[in-house]
Amino acid sequence: MNVQFTDVLVIGTGIAGLMTAECLRSHKNVTIITKSSFQNSNSYHAQGGIAAATQPDDHWTEHFLDTIKAGSFHNEEVLTEILVKEGPELISRLEKMNVPFDRNPDGTVSLGREGGHRKSRILHAGGDRTGSRIVTTLYNRIAGHVTIKENEMIGDLIVEGGRCRGAWTKLKNGEVTVYIAGAVILASGGAAGLYSVHSNDISITGDSIALAYRAGALLSDLEFLQFHPTMLFTHGKSFGLVSEAVRGEGAVLLTDQGDRVMKGIHELEDLAPRDIVARTIHQSLNRGRKVFLDVSNVKNFTKRFPTITKQCKRAQVSLEEGRIPVAPGAHFTMGGAVTNEWGQTTVPGLYAVGEASRTGVHGANRLASNSLLEGVVFSKRAALKILDEPGTSPASISNDLEKTRPGRTLPEKEEIKEKMTRYAGIVRSPHGLREAIGWFERHNHWNPDVGCTTHELEVLNMLQTGHLIVTSAYIRKESRGGHYRTDFPVRNDGEWLKKQVYRRKDYYEQAEAKKTAAGIFA
Template identity: 55%
Template sequence: MISRRADVIVIGSGLAGLMAAEILSLQKNVILITKSNLEQSNSRLAQGGIAAAISDADDWRDHFFDTVMAGGFHNKQQITEKLVKKGPELIEKLLQLGVTFDRQPNGSWALGKEGAHRRRRILHAGGDATGKELIDCLLSRVKEHVTIFEHEMALDFLIDEGQCVGVTTKNENGNLVTYYADFTILASGGAGQLYSVTSNGKNATGDGLAMAYRAGARLADMEFIQFHPTMAVKDKRAIGLVSEAVRGEGARLITSQGHFIMEGIHDDEDLGPRDVVARAIHQALLHDEKVYLSIAEISNFKERFPSITQLCKEAQIDTSAGKIPVAPGAHFFMGGVDTNEVGETTVPRLYAVGEVARTGVHGANRLASNSLLEAVVFANEVAQHILSQPFSFEAYYQPSIHPLESKVTLPQATEIQEIMSKYVGITRDHDGLMKAKRWFESFEPMITNNHLLHVSVEQKTICNLLTVGYLVTLSALLRTESRGGHYRMDYPQANDDWLGLQTYCLYPSDPNVQEKVENIKTTV
């Protein structure tokens, strides 16, 4: 087994991981591990932009209010306040790093508006290629200071006497590698590949979430999954994301019969919260309606949205006809590995940042373009906190390797996606969730088995999908209300207040959650 040592290990090459690595690498020895190549991440796919209250007509309080309104008042108030207050400061930091945001002809910022924002506060770059511009800028810097290993999958954390001392991986040659470090940062992204239709890249398989759970870290809010309302579709197949910024510029959702879907559904109509818009489209599709995004009112569509135009062209969707066929797709996990405001998890020396983390700033439903903001704000917080800690921890812990049980047959990823899409998707109910739960429990050894190392990358990925799907299902059963991205057909919509809210945390050694889960088992 190959062994390596660093001050800090970063797992993931999205915006959060790269930002943390960039800051830390100026003072510490940093190793970055990524499952595919550096250029592949959900961050790179981000079209809309990054939200921050930087205009004279805006204020952090307005951004805060919009964030918690969209979040169903399930947000952590103090950490959400930090997010929006730190926004302008981190935008300035990005500018210093070399990011170029789009401007108006007069030199002022070209600020966009998206769903549930009451102000124009979305900075974008390259029109609709903000994620790409951010990633390319940071990559050019990180490559000079950070040791990078591509095509290497993180398998499980190394936990010695309750502390994280590193991670075990499998490289592209099939060799096991152990990395030891004073601190480990998990920035592996979300798990959109749990669903048949998703905006996420093919590597968003929940690996970090499953690893953290197996290591004993606490996970929270796993039931809250955001479905983006507008995935471009061709022949019922998702071909890519159509940014919410398109609706911010005047596009409207319409059926083939000419009915504007959002009329009478929400006061903000097409710019309502994502969960509301996604459910409205979902209901129309269930009634065999075809749904389109009408872009006829956007005169400069090709210039303003060049990436979307190219996406449609490659799929042979004619944007000059004035409409794009759309459907909702799994987009973002509001829940994840529970962290405090500096990214610490419940496992000492293990940090989490980006979509894999549950900071609490998104509540039950993420406000558009707050994800890139969260990534840079809390990557900075994580890095600064680590720099303030002593680097004196030495460990060369060797994990005991567990074999794959020969009697267990793993399902295909498509089987997991079918179960999740059918029973744990945009709308849910008790009976469907119980069916999903029983199905996942038939693979329980693969969910709880830590250090299952002598397996293929594909087999480990399936184990991770099973683990995360099971945890999402349990969380959805525990929350007997509808709130944000969690919609129970058998329970009413929650009140818009902070009173009586409960966060359901899941981790292997928690007896309270286990008792609640056991109670659910008896309510068939």
């Protein structure tokens, strides 16, 4: 068994993990671990852009209001304000790193609009390749300055004396390594990969949630799982995400009978918040209708969306007809390890950033293109806190790592996904959730140890995280955002929404006053 020491251990190579390393690389010894490669992350595959109020006719308060309205007023307002106020600064920082954001012929940044936004404030890079362009830029900046370990699976975090001291890992060949660190940062994504149809990288198996839970960290909002409305879905198979930016460029949702799916459903129609669009498409599909994204009005579609064009070719969908068959799929986890504004969890020494965290900025339903923004804003803040904390010299650990074997056969990954899709999908019922809880309780009796294979470690994390999600969904007795139950009405519209707006009247008035003072209003 190998033992290694590092100042900071980062788990995950998405935008959040890489941004944290970028901020720390000149000051700390940083080790980054990923169970696959830096290209295997949701951040890398992100087709959408990064949102921020960067223009004179926009303001952080506008972005703030769009964010909490999309989040069904379940957002942590203080942290949400931090997100949208510090966003423009981080965009400027990315530009200085030479992230190649798309530009207009006159050299100005090209801005798009996506669901839930009342303004065009989305920056893209390479059309629908924003994630890969940002991640590659960050990776190239830190390569050679930090230690990067690929294809190494985290088995579990090591907690001693009430503090996270590091983690142990395992390679496919069985080799085990213990990393002792002054600070540990969870940045290995969410849990949408636990569903049969999803947009996530194949590596996403709910690891961050399971690791945080076993370490004793407080978790919250796991029931809020966002389903992206438009996965390219044909012949019973998903071929990847169709970015919301396509609807932002004028595409509309149609049934096979030619009816507008979102007409009369929401004031923003096809650009309504994702939870509303996903449920509406789901209802159409349940009525036996097929749903298509009509892209015939989108100018230069193949040039603007090269990744989606390739997906259509792979799925044998002809773009000449201008219609892409779509269905909702699991996409983003709003919940996770609860953190403060500096990325600190309730376990000293353990931080969480990106989709692994529950900052509360997404509320019950994430606003489009706020995920990459959260990744850079709060990673920078976590790095600042680590630099501000008194130096903690890594020390040896006392606990021995036991080596055992499972006492029973574990279920297959596809069986776990089937249970999650059936019982904790877009529409949930109390009976179905009870069924799911019972199933997970029959299989969730074994913690990982060094005797496990890397495959078994992933399955155990899926079981742990799945159990937590369905239990959280059963406990929350309401329908809000990404959590919809058949026995409770939706609480993000109508009179309830008006009451929430009224309850925050003072805050809104202050926000409007700040906009007026900034010269946004005449």
